[in-house]
Amino acid sequence: MVSTLRLFASVLLVLVFAGPGLAQTVNVYTAWPESLSQPIFKAYTAKTGVQINFIRLSTGELVARATAEKNNPRADVMWGAPGDGFAAAKEAGIIEPYKAATAEKIPAELKDRDGYYTAVSKNTLIFMSNAKLLKEKGLKAPTSWNDLLDPAFKGQIQTADARTSGTALTRILSIYYAFGKDEEKTVDYQKKLHKNVQVYTKSGGGCTVPASLGQTTVCIAHMPDAMEAKKKGYGVVVTFPKEGVAAVIEGVALVKGAKNREAAVKFIEWTFSKEMQDLLDKNNVYMLPTLPGASIDADVQALMKEAKLLPVDLEWVGKNRKRLVERWINEVIRD
Amino acid sequence: MNGQAARDPVILPTVIVVWAMVLLFVLYPLSRLLFLTFWNEGPSLDAVRGLLSDWTHRRALVNSLLLAALVGVAGTALGFAFALLAVRGRVPTWLGRALDAVVLLPLISPPFTAAIALIFALGPRGIISYHVFGLTTVNIYGLSGTFLSETLTYFPVAYLTLKAVIANIDPNLEDSAFSLGARRWRVFRTVTVPLATPGIANAFLLVSAASLADFATPLILAGTRFPVLPTQAFLQITGLYDMRGGAALCFLLLVPALAIFAGQRLWVERRGGSYVTVTGKVGAATRVKSLSPLAITGLGVLCGAVALFVLVCYALIAAASLMKGLGADHHLSFAHYAHVFSGGLKAVRDTLIIAVLCMPIGGLFAVVLGFLVARTQFPGRRALEFAAMMNYALPGTIVGIGYLVAFNDPPLAFTGTAFILVVCYVFRYSLAGTRATTAVLAQIDPSIEEASSSLGARRDVTFRRVVLPLVRPALLAGMTVLFIRAMTAISATIFLVSLSWSLVTVRILEGITNLELGQASAFSMLVIALVYLAVVLASLAMRRLNAGSLGQAGSLLGG
Numbered sequence: 001m002v003s004t005l006r007l008f009a010s011v012l013l014v015l016v017f018a019g020p021g022l023a024q025t026v027n028v029y030t031a032w033p034e035s036l037s038q039p040i041f042k043a044y045t046a047k048t049g050v051q052i053n054f055i056r057l058s059t060g061e062l063v064a065r066a067t068a069e070k071n072n073p074r075a076d077v078m079w080g081a082p083g084d085g086f087a088a089a090k091e092a093g094i095i096e097p098y099k100a101a102t103a104e105k106i107p108a109e110l111k112d113r114d115g116y117y118t119a120v121s122k123n124t125l126i127f128m129s130n131a132k133l134l135k136e137k138g139l140k141a142p143t144s145w146n147d148l149l150d151p152a153f154k155g156q157i158q159t160a161d162a163r164t165s166g167t168a169l170t171r172i173l174s175i176y177y178a179f180g181k182d183e184e185k186t187v188d189y190q191k192k193l194h195k196n197v198q199v200y201t202k203s204g205g206g207c208t209v210p211a212s213l214g215q216t217t218v219c220i221a222h223m224p225d226a227m228e229a230k231k232k233g234y235g236v237v238v239t240f241p242k243e244g245v246a247a248v249i250e251g252v253a254l255v256k257g258a259k260n261r262e263a264a265v266k267f268i269e270w271t272f273s274k275e276m277q278d279l280l281d282k283n284n285v286y287m288l289p290t291l292p293g294a295s296i297d298a299d300v301q302a303l304m305k306e307a308k309l310l311p312v313d314l315e316w317v318g319k320n321r322k323r324l325v326e327r328w329i330n331e332v333i334r335d
Numbered sequence: 336m337n338g339q340a341a342r343d344p345v346i347l348p349t350v351i352v353v354w355a356m357v358l359l360f361v362l363y364p365l366s367r368l369l370f371l372t373f374w375n376e377g378p379s380l381d382a383v384r385g386l387l388s389d390w391t392h393r394r395a396l397v398n399s400l401l402l403a404a405l406v407g408v409a410g411t412a413l414g415f416a417f418a419l420l421a422v423r424g425r426v427p428t429w430l431g432r433a434l435d436a437v438v439l440l441p442l443i444s445p446p447f448t449a450a451i452a453l454i455f456a457l458g459p460r461g462i463i464s465y466h467v468f469g470l471t472t473v474n475i476y477g478l479s480g481t482f483l484s485e486t487l488t489y490f491p492v493a494y495l496t497l498k499a500v501i502a503n504i505d506p507n508l509e510d511s512a513f514s515l516g517a518r519r520w521r522v523f524r525t526v527t528v529p530l531a532t533p534g535i536a537n538a539f540l541l542v543s544a545a546s547l548a549d550f551a552t553p554l555i556l557a558g559t560r561f562p563v564l565p566t567q568a569f570l571q572i573t574g575l576y577d578m579r580g581g582a583a584l585c586f587l588l589l590v591p592a593l594a595i596f597a598g599q600r601l602w603v604e605r606r607g608g609s610y611v612t613v614t615g616k617v618g619a620a621t622r623v624k625s626l627s628p629l630a631i632t633g634l635g636v637l638c639g640a641v642a643l644f645v646l647v648c649y650a651l652i653a654a655a656s657l658m659k660g661l662g663a664d665h666h667l668s669f670a671h672y673a674h675v676f677s678g679g680l681k682a683v684r685d686t687l688i689i690a691v692l693c694m695p696i697g698g699l700f701a702v703v704l705g706f707l708v709a710r711t712q713f714p715g716r717r718a719l720e721f722a723a724m725m726n727y728a729l730p731g732t733i734v735g736i737g738y739l740v741a742f743n744d745p746p747l748a749f750t751g752t753a754f755i756l757v758v759c760y761v762f763r764y765s766l767a768g769t770r771a772t773t774a775v776l777a778q779i780d781p782s783i784e785e786a787s788s789s790l791g792a793r794r795d796v797t798f799r800r801v802v803l804p805l806v807r808p809a810l811l812a813g814m815t816v817l818f819i820r821a822m823t824a825i826s827a828t829i830f831l832v833s834l835s836w837s838l839v840t841v842r843i844l845e846g847i848t849n850l851e852l853g854q855a856s857a858f859s860m861l862v863i864a865l866v867y868l869a870v871v872l873a874s875l876a877m878r879r880l881n882a883g884s885l886g887q888a889g890s891l892l893g894g
């Protein structure tokens with residue numbers, strides 16, 4: 001008994017004090033699914049020998065964690081999460097400004113004015129419909145925001161919950177900009193849309209499976225969700241509303257007080273190099289790279305020809321995000 | 336021995352150590368969180384004000400209570416039906432075992448699996464709803480789906496509790512009633528049910544408490560139309576970046592959770608825990624006639640249908656793990672398992688290490704605490720017991736965030752280590768073992784220990800040589816529960832996994848939110864297999880210890 005206890009005590013001591021204390025590592029919090037982020041991190045390790053330790057968390061979990069860890073940060077870089085999470089992180093004081101050498105080339109609407117974060121990619125909102133269900137119901141894939149209000153779509157639309165998902169915010173912003181920056185019209189439209197919504201999913205991609213399997217006809221999500229479903233062989237159709245959609249920016253930022261600051265900075269520099277930006281295409285990330293001149297997936301490029309991308313004012317979003325979400329909670333989903 | 340305990344040279348240091356641990360790992364993180372919630376550059380009730388003004392929060396409280404009550408009633412009723420059939424239905428042994436195995440499935444599988452399986456089975460294009468019955472308008476999101484999924488998940492708790500209770504009702508009592516000329520229904524109503532009532536109440540409270548704290552099921556199935564508190568708290572923290580509001584919501588949940596716990600204590604206390612007889616077989620093997628063949632048939636049909644439904648749900652998960660993409664590409668594929676055994680192996684290994692580490696530490700802690708509570712007298716004994724169970728009654732989200740806030744800074748910088756996960760599980764789930772210990776001790780005469788003492792043994796020697804062997808079944812049960820919980824818990828640990836230690840359940844959640852459904856299913860199947868193995872081993876060990884069976888450990892799962 002006593003020797004067993006001693007054994008466990010020593011095991012515990014080892015566990016407590018032996019962290020990942022190897023030489024060159026960067027600790028990364030990312031909201032990107034492993035399938036998207038890991039190939040890119042691996043490429044960096046292969047190139048530099050620097051180990052990337054990462055945890056995948058939803059944006060909200062990521063910010064909540066980093067905030068709780070503020071006084072003793074565990075992560076060095078926040079990498080690949082929607083812009084609103086970075087706005088919150090900036091406000092919470094958990095990230096610090098850092099501009100990569102190539103950041104100058106990246107358009108202003110894709111980075112924070114004070115340099116707190118920069119977009120690694122642009123992630124377009126799309127309508128993804130189940131081809132078989134459309135056919136069964138004699139419907140056409142929606143090509144306007146107003147198409148979604150058709151009573152034929154009652155209980156046939158799934159999309160993300162604004163309390164958990166960056167995708168939902170992109171949807172709200174899309175509607176806001178598509179309807180001429182009129183907040184009342186935005187809320188009014190969403191109330192009408194709500195009548196057709198079957199369920200609001202926790203994550204942005206949460207409706208991908210239901211739409212792929214035919215549990216719901218339309219899923220309002222992001223490009224990678226739809227492309228992955230296509231790649232997996234599900235019969236889905238991707239369309240865009242003619243009024244336009246917004247694209248969420250996927251940010252990258254240096255964590256304030258990062259323990260491996262030097263290595264983290266190098267990793268961020270690499271993130272905005274052409275070499276890495278080309279990897280998005282090579283690894284089927286299906287987002288648009290932010291560095292001009294980087295290669296774009298051919299399928300995405302073809303699809304984007306039909307898309308009208310609406311410019312988003314990050315500054316305005318940072319200030320108004322909370323109100324937009326609260327109006328969604330208090331006015332739209334209240335029935 | 337009362338009173339002397341406080342001056343006992345062994346008991347006193349033990350009490351101090353246990354108190355210190357409870358203070359550090361239960362009360363300290365909780366107080367940090369309370370501070371965060373109610374102190375914003377001075378005392379602040381902002382968080383509470385937010386609670387009262389937001390309709391979703393008010394509705395969430397009402398919904399949580401409603402759901403807990405409904406699931407409690409339905410789960411207990413279903414559990415009672417299964418227990419009656421198992422104990423009094425004269426089912427063949429193999430069938431009883433098979434029934435147990437099926438019923439255990441939802442209880443030991445990782446969270447989300449039942450909810451996901453339900454979407455597959457009863458969703459708008461579900462295998463049962465659409466492909467069997469041709470229904471296209473079934474809406475399982477909201478109260479109905481959450482209710483159904485939680486009832487399926489938690490009725491086994493009621494079943495295992497009630498099975499033990501009914502098995503321990505002396506059939507001679509029923510026989511006497513029969514011999515006095517009473518009819519079956521009357522015997523059932525006036526003898527069987529009243530004798531089972533404390534068990535029924537206990538089962539109801541256990542199931543309700545489980546529903547009240549459940550976070551995974553509503554996250555998938557409740558939708559926006561049916562907000563409940565644990566999910567709402569999680570959303571507040573992770574979606575609105577509002578930790579203060581989320582914590583306040585959790586504290587709101589604490590009130591009904593503690594009420595249920597208090598209610599349960601009251602029941603058990605009033606009955607002195609004596610309705611579960613651990614030792615001693617009941618009367619002679621009389622033929623129990625309390626169920627008519629017709630009633631048995633009815634119960635058989637009901638339970639058979641439920642068991643079949645559970646099986647279908649899990650068969651769907653199994654199918655999803657073995658196909659390229661359930662619903663689209665039904666070709667056999669081992670790709671998902673290949674992923675689990677390559678990229679996912681670290682999570683599996685980490686989870687197993689943590690689960691195995693939890694067992695001796697948590698088991699010992701549970702037994703020591705149970706012994707202190709049941710057999711010694713010292714000032715603050717009740718307070719210690721109450722404090723120790725706080726983490727159990729609290730929703731996981733709040734425990735996880737509390738730990739994150741409290742144990743991130745030196746000198747208590749435990750976040751990122753396996754240690755924090757082990758501690759979290761030990762202090763959250765060892766209550767089952769503690770309860771088992773007190774139950775066992777309640778049936779052992781203290782004179783056995785007194786004999787040891789009077790022969791000159793010190794208290795620690797008595798504990799090691801007399802008490803520990805006696806409570807071995809409780810220790811084993813507690814350790815089994817800890818293992819199962821460590822393999823399947825999600826809500827607290829989602830905030831505690833780290834760069835070095837990841838967990839399978841977190842991978843499952845990831846898989847579910849990222850369209851990697853096949854992968855999530857493969858991970859789930861693996862967890863189910865591992866846990867089944869553990870439960871079987873534990874019940875074999877129990878049989879060897881001659882201490883009841885699996886049911887004992889199972890019934891502790893809900894509590």
